[in-house]
Amino acid sequence: MTSEAANALGEQLAIAKSGAAAGGTVSAQVVDVTDTGVNLDYRGALLLDVPCVDSYRNRQAGDWVALRPGAKPVVMWRLGQDPGEVDEETIKSLAKDVALDEQVLRAATWGTAAPSGTGWQTVQTLYLRKNSEGKVELYGQLASQSDTSPDTPPDRAPKPATISPTDYGTWRGGRPDDYASYPTQGDWTGRGNRRGAWFYGSAISDACAGKTVAKMTVRFTRRTGSGVNAKRPLHLYLHDHSSPPSGQLDLDDGPEELLSLSVGATGTATLPASWRSQLASGAAKGLAIYASGSRDYMSVQGGTITITFS
Structure with a gap:
């Protein structure tokens, strides 16, 4: 034992x-x-x-x-308050999203003038079109108007995008470390500090093109058998590599200690606004971890990024 x-x-x-x-x-x-x-x-x-x-x-x-x-x-x-009260708003929000996803008719409006915008098809005095979400919009052109038209509902924000790494790895001594199966930070054996990274190609900037990013989060799991069991912080950095380099992994902005995990734990960190701007534009390509010595030594898996738009 x-x-x-x-x-x-x-x-x-x-x-x-x-x-x-x-x-x-x-x-x-x-x-x-x-x-x-x-x-x-x-x-x-x-x-x-x-x-x-x-x-x-x-x-x-x-x-x-x-x-x-x-x-x-x-x-x-x-222990604590009634979970029904805690979960009520979340359930309502999910129900609304499901209803909007399933409905075919998005909006019905009318007026005496022809409808503005493109994509309308005329059926006598009824116009219809399909928007970018695939929802049908109707517009009725009236000879006279006895009641005001309801307002057109505002467009929904694009649905969140989930980006998984295309690759990952660890570097030590200026080159890839074949002895580390997952991204690792720190030094447990005295052979040199390790730095790990996750790579996404151009998937992050492609998902953000033409959209306004409201939030980016990343999910990690600390692997068992690496370092002490107690909570230790991930020292996070940005990097500008689309794929694993054959030489040294360069570290850019950082470190940020956005998340601490005990062994075996899974957690989600929210990236700073400046980081999400760089990732959305393509100036930064991915995330890395690096620490010195054994105190914060750990091996980490995951790296899935969720992007929320407004």
Whole structure:
């Protein structure tokens, strides 16, 4: 049994001994969300990848939860306000998007003059066209008007774009590091600091062409078996490479510590406005991580960027 496994077992046994009576629960706080569960802080001990019941949804770092202690602890539910109230606005927003996506008729307006704009087709005194979203618009030309026309609904912002990396890698000593399977920052063995990166070709700037970018976020997962288990920051940079270079990976703007993750955790960081402008224009091409020494050493996967437009 490794020392890490022994420590984890000791923490679990401590919960079983000092927690609630059989069948009861204790309170713990979520440190990070993982692919299969959560990392928990219980009385100063870091419990890794604790499974959760399916009813515990929308998991977030900082949540207080009810933990069923034992040799295999399980998160039973989130403590706090009624989740129905918390989720109501999100559900309404999703329902509106679905309704707008499904509807065929976007707008119906009328007046005495011919309609403005292009793409209209006349059926006697009725005009129709299809907009850029594929929704039908109707316009009725009237001989006389007894009521005002409703306003034309404003155009919706373009739907968000999700851009996945076309490639990724790690560099050490000015060249690609074949011993690192995923982008890595820092130095764990004393052989030199590593820098990792994600590459997107021209996909980011192509997705932003002709649109106004409101927000860019990027999602990462910290891999297990790299560095200490506790939360450590990602030191993020921009780079200007469309694809992995054969020599040194150049780092541009940065570092920004936008996200800290414990081992196994998944998180999302919002990129600064200046960064999203550079990525949207093509001046910057992708994201990188770099750290010095062992303190913030970690290996990271993911790198999917979500772009929201206005």
